[in-house]
Amino acid sequence: MLTIIDKYILKRYLATFSAMLLMFIPIGIVIDVSEKINFMLENKVPFIEIAIYYYHFTIYFANSLFPIFLFLSIIWFTSKLANNTEIIAILSSGISFTRFLRPFIIGATIVSIFVLLMGFFVVPKSSEGFNNFRYTYLKTGGKEAMRGDNTDVFRQISDTEFIYVNSFNPLSKIAFNFSLEKFKKEKLIYKITASRIQWNPKQRTYTMYDYTKRTVGELNDKIEKAPEKVARFSFELEDLTPVVYIAETLTLDKLVKFIDKERSRGSSNINVYLVVLYKKFSVPVSAFILTIIAVSVSSMKRRGGMGINLAIGIALAFAFVFFDKIFGVLAEKSSIPPLLAVWLPNIGFGILAVYLLRNAKR
Template sequence: MLTIIDKYILKRYLGTFSVMLLLFAPIGIVIDVSEKVNKMLENKIPFMDIAFYYYNFTIYFINSLFPIFLFLSVIWFTSKLANNTEIIAILSSGISFTRFLRPYIIGATIVSVFVLLMGFFIVPAASEGYNNFRYTYLKGNGKELMRGENTNVYRQINDHDFIFVNSFNEESKTAFNFTLEHFEKEKLTYKITASRIKWDPKKKIYILYDYTKRTLGDLNDVIEKSPEKNVAFKFELADLTPVVYIAETLTLGKLYDFIEKERKRGSGNINTYLVVLYKKYSIPVSAFILTIIAVSVSSMKRRGGMGMNLAIGIAIAFSFVFFDKIFGTLAEKSTFSPLLAVWFPNIVFGILAVYLLRNAKR
């Protein structure tokens, strides 16, 4: 049962956080517009595409900087409570500091559940629209760019077939120096090569140029050659070279399936995809950690007043984001464990939260 004090603090918690989002989202949009307006005018981008982009940008922006917004909002209104001696009055009435934290934890739970659901279902669609616009209009001059592994791609596409292509052109749906090797019981049974393979989206087939198929026999090999041959493979060239931001655009179920599929193929980007997956769970947890730190830092009066609390809060918030970005990049570019990299900021700041909470109770 929530008391009047619980409802009062919870209202301030959610209200200040909402106002913080409403204040900073337009600022982010204005800064983004000022950076990209010349490129938009040069490419004559339709107004509706721009409007849809900024709808996606707002969701993407809020999700990316959610820890900072939450942390600063808690610092802000808790510092006001402390400066108005409201916290002293609450604790003097016999309420323990742990009990005083209850509405904050309830607020963090509401926010974390909201962020979790957004990360599962809403953010992926916004991320797709945001990145497609950037790479199509702002970097590709109207042509979609930014494919991931577009040179020397070697992948396992199922339990029996392995594919290699030397390079891939997304615009023409063409790969060069194509090789397919088929194995049965770990024994190579046939091998297909072509100087060029092109996907025909209308007929749903592949056109292989300088086609050669070598079927291995016990005594003699059978060789089949053709200048051009149509083949109906069970894979798409686009699957071989997914866009680098593909994991961000998938809902939770599809992301699990995609990662499993890429793992079987031996994708070199598997750590990047795992970082995206683990962050969907770690970011909501950070709401609790940052809330406890913010309350512990701002619940007492300081000589510098609210300004000092905000300065400390901004330093801690940006340190959290810095750790998050550094270790995320480390996992993507090295053999460092993606799970440890994603959760390391929560572990470090969780220990800091416990330490600050113990001091605040005193």
Template sequence: MKIIDKYILKRYLGTFSVMLLMFIPIGIVIDVSEKVNKMIENKIPLKDILIYYGDFTIYFANLLFPIFLFLSVIWFTSKLANNTEIIAILSSGISFNRFLKPYIIGATVVSVFALIMGFFLVPSASKGFNDFRYSNLKGNSQTRETNDIYRQIKNENNVSEYIYVSNYNYLSKTGFNFTFEKSIGNKLQYKVSASRIKYDEKTKSYTLYNYKKRTIGKLNDILESYEKKIQKYNFEPDDLTPVIYAAETMSITEINDFIDKERDRGNSNINTYLVVLYKKYSLPVSAFILTIIAVAVSAMKRRGGMGVNLAIGIIIAFTFIFFDKVFGTIAEKSSFSPLLAVWIPNIVFGILAVYLLRNAKR
């Protein structure tokens, strides 16, 4: 590796690291200012708070990773351009493509790091981050994260099973207004209802309160009723977990296994999990695209200086985030292909990167 490669690569990784170290503390300060009253009111131990902000750091860095990377590349490349260092490099006979080499190496390092984080570190951090928020920083009414959870848990050999809860509390593993239905073909076999259902991790069973079961007979229905009944069902507490929360907290192995299990059950409502899975792969690729765009935009010395480059960079970065969020939401809420939705921002900005790079070479 030549001296110029080491010089640019050092600036690439160094500026990106400094950008993270600058903005993450700002995010922590803002978060503390918003939640300090709740922390004092709930008498949360300092150890738990420190663990929470460790998880917050990973969660926050992963969330804004594209913006941090893009702005850091624009920042130091603009400084190189303003100091006429880029002109000197290109005047020495080095082509623009050769000039990009250390940037691509830097993007590779950042991409591998982002891939490892997305596969292993971010799910664990997301779980700790969300658990802390819902157990310590939100009111009791808010710990029931979603309403009206309706899932198909089995669809094979003409047998279908469905579950429903009106509310589910992830932390206490408790659901409310529970219903379980089993059908063969189009005919309902029986229906179980309970005002409350609670999962016991030790026995891997569920306790149903105000249990009622109605079995459909040829002439008469059979009714059962108990104040409390312990049952084992073929579904996990994660099946009752709010979809986005659960998807964010799964490692790459867990989310792949979950998707396979849901497909075997015939459940087509797995787009949210697919979006999270595909983003684990698309986010590292965006590092290369955003790096090329940032270099193409900032390698030229402009009359307005670094400020103009940063303004252009901020607009492009937030447009990328906007595309990413909009198409991800569309895929989660409709039949739009999750794979296409996740990769559309990279495709669109990849085309933009090629166009800007061709102009920069001229």
């Protein structure tokens, strides 16, 4: 049962967080417009496209900087409580510091569930709209820039089949120096090669040029050649080089299926996709950690007033975002397990939260 004090603090918690979002999002939009207005005018982007882009930008921007907004809002209103000696009055009435934290934890739970559901269902759609606009109108190279590395692509397409292409053009859907190898119990059964292979989307077939198929026999190999051959395979050439931000645009169930599919194909970007998946769960949990740190730092009345608390809060908030980004990149580019890298900032700041909370209780 919530008491009057619980409702008072919870209301301030949610109201200040909402106000912080409403205050900084327009600033972010203004800065973004000032940076991109020349590109929009040069490319003659329709107004409706710009309006839709900034709708997606608002959600994308708020989700990306959510830890900073939450942290600063708690620092702000908790410091005001401390400066007005409201916290001293609450604790003097016999309420323990742990009990004082309860409405903050409830607020963090509400925010964390909201962020979790947004990350599962709403943010992926906004991420797709946000990135599609950027790569269509603002990036040099257009759709080409959306692709990952499209040279020397090697994939396992089934338990027994492997394909390789030297390069792939996603616009013409043509791959060069194609080869397909089929194995059985680690023994090569046959190998197909072609100087180039083209995907025919209407017929859902492939046209191979300078086609050669070598079937391995016990005594002699069988070789089949043709200047041109049409065939069906269980893969699409476009799948060889998925859009670089594809994982961000998928809802949770689709993302899990996509990762399983890419893992079976031996994708070199699998760590990138795993980081996106794990962050959907780690970011909401950070709401609790940041809440405890913010309350512990700002609950004491300091000689410098709110300015000191805000300075400490800004430094800690940006440190959290910095380490979150750094470990995310390390997970994508190094041998650090993605699960560990994504959760390391929460673990490190969780330990800091426990330390600060123990000091605040004293």
